[in-house]
Amino acid sequence: MDLVLRSVIVFFIVFLVTRAVGRRELSTMEPFDLILLIITGDLMQQAVTQSDYSMSGGLTVIATMALLTVALSYVSFKLPKLRPVLDGEPLVLVQDGEIIHRNLRRERITVDELLAEARQQQVGSLDEVRFAVLETNGRISIIPT
Amino acid sequence: MRDLRGRSRRPWIRRGLVVLIAVPVVLALTGAFGQPTKTLRAASAAATLQVEVPDKLRGGLMWRARIVVRATSTIEHPRIVLGPGWVHGMQLNTIEPAPESEASRGPRVVLSYGELAAGDELVVDLQLQVDPTTVGRQDTSVDLDDEARPLARVAHTTRVLP
Numbered sequence: 001m002d003l004v005l006r007s008v009i010v011f012f013i014v015f016l017v018t019r020a021v022g023r024r025e026l027s028t029m030e031p032f033d034l035i036l037l038i039i040t041g042d043l044m045q046q047a048v049t050q051s052d053y054s055m056s057g058g059l060t061v062i063a064t065m066a067l068l069t070v071a072l073s074y075v076s077f078k079l080p081k082l083r084p085v086l087d088g089e090p091l092v093l094v095q096d097g098e099i100i101h102r103n104l105r106r107e108r109i110t111v112d113e114l115l116a117e118a119r120q121q122q123v124g125s126l127d128e129v130r131f132a133v134l135e136t137n138g139r140i141s142i143i144p145t
Numbered sequence: 146m147r148d149l150r151g152r153s154r155r156p157w158i159r160r161g162l163v164v165l166i167a168v169p170v171v172l173a174l175t176g177a178f179g180q181p182t183k184t185l186r187a188a189s190a191a192a193t194l195q196v197e198v199p200d201k202l203r204g205g206l207m208w209r210a211r212i213v214v215r216a217t218s219t220i221e222h223p224r225i226v227l228g229p230g231w232v233h234g235m236q237l238n239t240i241e242p243a244p245e246s247e248a249s250r251g252p253r254v255v256l257s258y259g260e261l262a263a264g265d266e267l268v269v270d271l272q273l274q275v276d277p278t279t280v281g282r283q284d285t286s287v288d289l290d291d292e293a294r295p296l297a298r299v300a301h302t303t304r305v306l307p
Binding site: 003 | 204306
């Protein structure tokens with residue numbers, strides 16, 4: 001029983017941390033971020049299983065996490081009002097070539113990062129951008145004019 | 146149409162799998178995978194013996210047990226005799242209070258304590274850890290003797306799950 005409770009608590013801690021850190025940081029992973037993520041995973045595993053080395057324990061934790069994932073996606077699907085909280089919302093960064101600085105600040109994205117993202121999508125200048133949108137998965141979609 | 150044949154069943158297969166995934170979670174919540182502690186009692190004219198021990202454990206788990214002896218008449222040489230499952234395949238980390246002496250009786254461990262007068266209570270706490278490779282039934286019975294004279298016995302088996 002304690003395994004299930006610890007799994008639930010850790011699941012929601014991970015959920016809160018990923019929502020708080022921001023989608024951009026999680027999608028553009030630098031080596032430091034990657035190492036931090038691995039360390040976090042290891043610490044979370046210790047918090048859940050502690051000294052438990054058993055298969056039954058592992059099965060319980062995996063099943064609990066899987067059920068919570070299904071439950072969360074079901075809640076997000078059934079309750080559209082909760083969707084922005086659970087999944088986040090797309091955020092417009094550039095509209096008709098104009099940078100929306102407030103949204104950039106909100107997600108801690110610099111103009112240089114935005115320009116780099118545009119270049120990677122074969123767009124030479126922000127003047128050629130109709131919309132640049134930060135998607136809920138942390139990627140930036142660029143729609144040219 | 147040929148490519149879509151049989152696909153209508155797929156959501157139901159997936160839903161069935163989700164229900165299947167829920168089974169171990171429900172079992173774990175009901176304590177089927179351990180480690181709720183159970184209290185067992187035995188009594189004789191000389192003493193009562195109470196043992197708090199889990200029925201089910203898992204490999205690697207740390208766990209605790211408590212043995213309580215209440216003397217109803219004087220026990221000159223109280224001996225707590227632990228079944229082989231307390232030490233075989235387990236790490237016995239702590240016994241508090243430590244016994245005056247320890248001995249073996251075959252695969253059993255005998256813990257000797259000082260005299261108990263009528264009305265005295267001896268509480269022994271044990272802290273243990275299951276060896277990760279241990280699986281199966283462990284004899285975690287406890288006997289209370291006055292030197293070699295049996296006074297009370299709590300028979301118990303703990304199942305270690307893989």
